[in-house]
Amino acid sequence: GVLRFSRLLASGDFELAVSPHRSHRTSLILRLSGIKRRIGFDKAGFSFLYTDRVKYRMGKGIHEIDRNLDLLKPLEEDYSVVYEKEPELPLSKVEVEGTLQKFSLEKAYVVLAPGSVWRTKAWLPEYYAEVANHFIKKGFTVVLVGSPSDSPYCRRVEELSKGVVNLCGRTSLREFFSVVRGALLVISNDSSPVHVAISVGTPVLEVYGATVPEFGFFPYRNGTYVELEGLSCRPCGIHGGKKCPQGHFKCMVDLKPEFVIEKAEELLKSGIFHYPKSVRGGS
Structure with missing residues (x-):
């Protein structure tokens, strides 16, 4: 359940969580885990539990890949973020x-x-x-x-x-x-x-x-x-x-x-x- 999974995350000593999932359950699990920085979408359930809320964009020409990459924008001030926007399945x-x-x-x-x-x-x-x-x-x-x-x-x-x-x-x-x-x-x-x-x-x-x-x-x-x-x-x-x-x-x-x-x-x-x-x- 929620408590069991949040305890499991807490045991990992994670410093950052980036969640494209918009459920109430995910927001709650991440908050209870004690992870200090939690990035999620503003349209997520219980979005107030995130430390950083990113605008959830939807409309013509906006792809899920670009939408999820938006979640990395709050990190650009502190980290060098490389955007790999070409998905590939390696096959010989x-x-x-x-x-x-x-x-x-x-x-x-x-x-x-x-x-x-x-x-x-x-x-x-x-x-x-x-x-x-x-x-x-x-x-x-x-x-x-x-x-x-x-x-x-x-x-x-x-x-x-x-x-x-x-x-x-x-x-x-x-x-x-x-x-x-x-x-x-x-x-x-x-x-x-x-x-x-x-x-x-x-x-x-x-x-x-x-x-x-x-x-x-x-x-x-x-x-x-x-x-x-x-x-x-x-x-x-x-x-x-x-x-x-x-x-x-x-x-x-x-x-x-x-x-x-x-x-x-x-x-x-x-x-x-x-x-x-x-x-x-x-x-």
């Missing part, structure tokens, strides 16, 4: 090529990630299938990825498309990273594959439904997003939900495959690759 060329060989991914491919924990963040599988068929007709391999819980989404896409490679639930975490690394493009809901793609330098197209880019989780680099603008009911929650509160699910139903395909093609033609795609891996 051997590791990536070994994974691609294991799953027989021998030609250029596009990754689709149709799953989500939250139903209202998941674009329709039927629409993903149309995107898959578009790229298959153009000669690309299309690969489906996701955790075992995403299997219903991936199976539906597989049923409606012509020859996708369904790796949903079949890869380890590192293999998943490698599959994303080797792709020409990733198309994903507002979910973790977006951030994996960003971290390995693969172009990514993020599909928004119940949530919005203003929450700060849009592609930080090498990518873009699509959304249905002008709906007064968006966003309907910070995480989305299990069903549409309005019952119409227009944010996804009215976001047609043709629009997503157009944006995906634009992204492919832009050439925003962070490494030669023929290499299929790092050093």
Whole structure:
């Protein structure tokens, strides 16, 4: 509980705590731990318990990475702060090529990630299938990825498309990273594959439904997003939900495959690759 964890922190003799978490519980734990300097957001629960309160910025163009880096600003007077703003997942060329060989991914491919924990963040599988068929007709391999819980989404896409490679639930975490690394493009809901793609330098197209880019989780680099603008009911929650509160699910139903395909093609033609795609891996 709160007391047990605060005692554990107190035993570590920490001088500084920097917390991006905004819960009442975290603020209380840090105060009870006796850590002298505690930096947190002004919008956090019990924010008065922090010694330094940083403005929580939210809006168009403000990413979660930049927002969290704001927490280091109070330290700039006392410390030399180096801002590493390029997230990266280190993967060797051997590791990536070994994974691609294991799953027989021998030609250029596009990754689709149709799953989500939250139903209202998941674009329709039927629409993903149309995107898959578009790229298959153009000669690309299309690969489906996701955790075992995403299997219903991936199976539906597989049923409606012509020859996708369904790796949903079949890869380890590192293999998943490698599959994303080797792709020409990733198309994903507002979910973790977006951030994996960003971290390995693969172009990514993020599909928004119940949530919005203003929450700060849009592609930080090498990518873009699509959304249905002008709906007064968006966003309907910070995480989305299990069903549409309005019952119409227009944010996804009215976001047609043709629009997503157009944006995906634009992204492919832009050439925003962070490494030669023929290499299929790092050093």
